[in-house]
Amino acid sequence: MRIIGGRLKGKSIMPPANYQARPTTDFAKEGLFNIIINEFDIEEVSVLDLFSGTGSISMEFASRGCTDIISIEMNPLHTRFIKQCATAFKIKGMQVIRHNAFDFLKICTKTFDIVFADPPYSIDGLDTIPDKVFGICDQHENIVKKNGYLILEHPGSYNFENHPFFVKERKYGNVHFSFFSKKD
Numbered sequence: 001m002r003i004i005g006g007r008l009k010g011k012s013i014m015p016p017a018n019y020q021a022r023p024t025t026d027f028a029k030e031g032l033f034n035i036i037i038n039e040f041d042i043e044e045v046s047v048l049d050l051f052s053g054t055g056s057i058s059m060e061f062a063s064r065g066c067t068d069i070i071s072i073e074m075n076p077l078h079t080r081f082i083k084q085c086a087t088a089f090k091i092k093g094m095q096v097i098r099h100n101a102f103d104f105l106k107i108c109t110k111t112f113d114i115v116f117a118d119p120p121y122s123i124d125g126l127d128t129i130p131d132k133v134f135g136i137c138d139q140h141e142n143i144v145k146k147n148g149y150l151i152l153e154h155p156g157s158y159n160f161e162n163h164p165f166f167v168k169e170r171k172y173g174n175v176h177f178s179f180f181s182k183k184d
Helices: 026-039 056-063 076-088 101-107 126-133
Strands: 047-050 069-073 094-098 112-117 144-154 166-172 175-180
Touching (some): 026 056, 026 166, 047 056, 047 101, 056 069, 056 076, 069 076, 076 094, 101 126, 112 126, 126 144, 126 175
Parallel strands (some): 047 069, 112 144
Antiparallel strands (some): 166 175
16 A cells, blocks of 8 residues: 655555455545546645545545545554654644544534545444534534545445535545535
């Protein structure tokens, strides 16, 4: 696995053998970031990376000039690895927090231009993530800024087209990204 764009382009991200995350493929990351760079000035956005796993999405944003990134990962081994990579790559403005992503959403008071969520495909509650991010089912405020995106990576067995904030879906091989935005 490698960083595919920006100042860190080509740098390898090599998690240890006992790592349990399913990283986003380079092919899917390339498609995703082509969309993002056409719609946002990455150097100006704030990013929340939920279920960070290897941290590759956070590092991809950092490589492209984003300096306001919060990465949420529950597994202590993964959190330690992401922090080590951020230090090794001299990434500034990336905060790595060991926390349950669902619980973090309940206490988060900051808003973001982009919230990226790549939960384990087998996780209970994957289908509730858009509602939780937009504060529909919990007593908290929406954490996505106006005209910002929640980007949810999910398997093809999920369809979010009927969600009130659904914008579009993009498929890259077996990887599906659903985009949500509240534009009122």
